Amino acid sequence: MKISKTVTKTYKIASIIPFGKYGDFVAARKKEFGGDGKMKKLCKCFNCGHRFADDEDINAAFMIKHQNVFVCNECADKLRVENEK
Numbered sequence: 001m002k003i004s005k006t007v008t009k010t011y012k013i014a015s016i017i018p019f020g021k022y023g024d025f026v027a028a029r030k031k032e033f034g035g036d037g038k039m040k041k042l043c044k045c046f047n048c049g050h051r052f053a054d055d056e057d058i059n060a061a062f063m064i065k066h067q068n069v070f071v072c073n074e075c076a077d078k079l080r081v082e083n084e085k
Contacts, residue, residue, distance in 0.1 A: 012064040013083070016076050023054030047075040 001048070030036065044051050046069035052058055055084050059076040071079065 003045065011066050013079060014062045014064050016059050016061045016079060018072065019060040021054070021060045022052040022056050022058050025041075025058070026054065042070050043055050045070065045072040045075055047079070050074075 025042075026036075029039070046061065050072045052070070052072070057073055058070045059073065060069045061076070061079070063069060
């Protein structure tokens with residue numbers, strides 16, 4: 001016997017800005033905090049789940065009443081278009 005439950009949550013975004021290369025972010029974190037520099041929550045796009053490559057450009061999404069997250073270029077473009085409507 002199983003129960004499957006899908007929950008959808010909507011988040012409001014204040015703004016999305018280009019952040020730079022994911023590999024540069026990881027290197028800076030590694031230098032500052034040690035370890036491998038990768039954070040489990042920030043290694044994938046918050047919207048679609050795409051895992052970032054080190055040479056990939058990422059975008060910072062500043063959320064309202066939620067922690068700030070990274071999104072990929074495709075999702076950032078889609079979210080900007082939705083915001084203009």
